[in-house]
Amino acid sequence: MNAHPLYKLITDKTLFEVIAKRFGSPTYIYSKERIENNLRSLNHSLSSYFKRYNICYALKANSNPHLVKVMKGILPSLSADCSSPGEIFVAEQSGINLQNCIFTGNYESEGDLKSALRAGIHINLDDITSFHRLKSIGLPAEISFRLNPGFGKGKFAEITTAGEKAKFGIPKEDIISAYRLARESGVKEFGLQCMAGSGVLDENYFPKLLSAILDSAREIETTLKIRFNHISIGGGFGIPYHEDESPLNIDTVFSELSKVFYSYYEPSGAPAFWIEPGKYIMGDAGILLAKVIGIKHSYKKYIGLDAGMETLMRPALYKAYHRIYKIGDPDAPIQITADFTGSICENTDRLAYDRPFPKVSEGDLIAIMDTGAYGFSMAHNFNTRPRPAEVLLDGDNPVLIRKRETIEEIFLNCNI
Numbered sequence: 001m002n003a004h005p006l007y008k009l010i011t012d013k014t015l016f017e018v019i020a021k022r023f024g025s026p027t028y029i030y031s032k033e034r035i036e037n038n039l040r041s042l043n044h045s046l047s048s049y050f051k052r053y054n055i056c057y058a059l060k061a062n063s064n065p066h067l068v069k070v071m072k073g074i075l076p077s078l079s080a081d082c083s084s085p086g087e088i089f090v091a092e093q094s095g096i097n098l099q100n101c102i103f104t105g106n107y108e109s110e111g112d113l114k115s116a117l118r119a120g121i122h123i124n125l126d127d128i129t130s131f132h133r134l135k136s137i138g139l140p141a142e143i144s145f146r147l148n149p150g151f152g153k154g155k156f157a158e159i160t161t162a163g164e165k166a167k168f169g170i171p172k173e174d175i176i177s178a179y180r181l182a183r184e185s186g187v188k189e190f191g192l193q194c195m196a197g198s199g200v201l202d203e204n205y206f207p208k209l210l211s212a213i214l215d216s217a218r219e220i221e222t223t224l225k226i227r228f229n230h231i232s233i234g235g236g237f238g239i240p241y242h243e244d245e246s247p248l249n250i251d252t253v254f255s256e257l258s259k260v261f262y263s264y265y266e267p268s269g270a271p272a273f274w275i276e277p278g279k280y281i282m283g284d285a286g287i288l289l290a291k292v293i294g295i296k297h298s299y300k301k302y303i304g305l306d307a308g309m310e311t312l313m314r315p316a317l318y319k320a321y322h323r324i325y326k327i328g329d330p331d332a333p334i335q336i337t338a339d340f341t342g343s344i345c346e347n348t349d350r351l352a353y354d355r356p357f358p359k360v361s362e363g364d365l366i367a368i369m370d371t372g373a374y375g376f377s378m379a380h381n382f383n384t385r386p387r388p389a390e391v392l393l394d395g396d397n398p399v400l401i402r403k404r405e406t407i408e409e410i411f412l413n414c415n416i
């Protein structure tokens, strides 16, 4: 059983009571210390094993510009992986140099492609048809394509983003034609990208994936006589959500990846190695603070919170597991087994299923762990619920980095 890196924090009942009183609940709380730890360990391992590398933080995980600025302060070389014009906007607002960032869309609209082109960000295309759409607007000097190597791996089927059932990328059988077309259309510089799934904790998988990417890279380079400037393996570096899971040894992951990488390329002439981590940087740095509203003994037992699927989508979307603790007393004896739910009018509204838990009462505060990535960024307004506040813990100083949305703000664009 693995102790959570923020376990000690949630024993501090006073701190969370202060946050709940000052900023309300539900509230996403992020630990600056943990973000720093995650960024530094990634950077340390990459710099130990790769001559040239680029960390493109996947903004989709959490695009609060304040957090991105904090990350950039910790690691000035940080770049970003953007999937939309909105994320390009955040990268720019956060002071990240767009020239080193990557834009990966899919079914990219003319508007998406125009924004990316105007921003001067590196454009990574999902399909040959995307290339035709881009060409009709204008071609940048450099592009990459997203490879679907024919297999992928993710914590859930829904976040496995390569293989025969994935909507993403160009099948490996067609990838040469894509680069040929780009070269014949006048593109001079190239990268290659692959993102095959999220939430992977199997250290042996990453070298297998990289070998498959590099097999394709070699074939493209040899056939078309081009050299890649960079190769991106995407994100996907998982974190242990469950107490039974072990964290990745990230140093081993990059040590093994570098062995594969430099078995294909001489270190002096190798492309830069890019990664696009989201979850690994933000996932375990976030806690969703929620309050118990009601406890119901029906055919099943329910602990009803002021947070629901509109606050945190992952359990309803994938049946994702998040550790939940009673704030101030995380080790209290287990007394009930209940589903955690919110106030949404859908029976999929769950934050946990059949969870053994200590005795709780109305008004108690609870912590939903590992919610720093794909937490707030997936929050929505179903049932016209305003989205929560976000707070950054700098040491033990809670700083409000996004105000709670108001009902009026939800309707700002309506003609009432």
Ligand SMILES: Cc1ncc(COP(=O)(O)O)c(C=O)c1O
Binding pocket: 058, 060, 061, 081, 104, 161, 195, 197, 198, 199, 234, 235, 236, 237, 276, 277, 278, 279, 280, 373
């Ligand atoms: C293209 C791309 N890069 C990076 C990521 C980040 O993945 P993760 O948060 O698993 O690191 C994603 C996630 O879906 C992605 O689609």
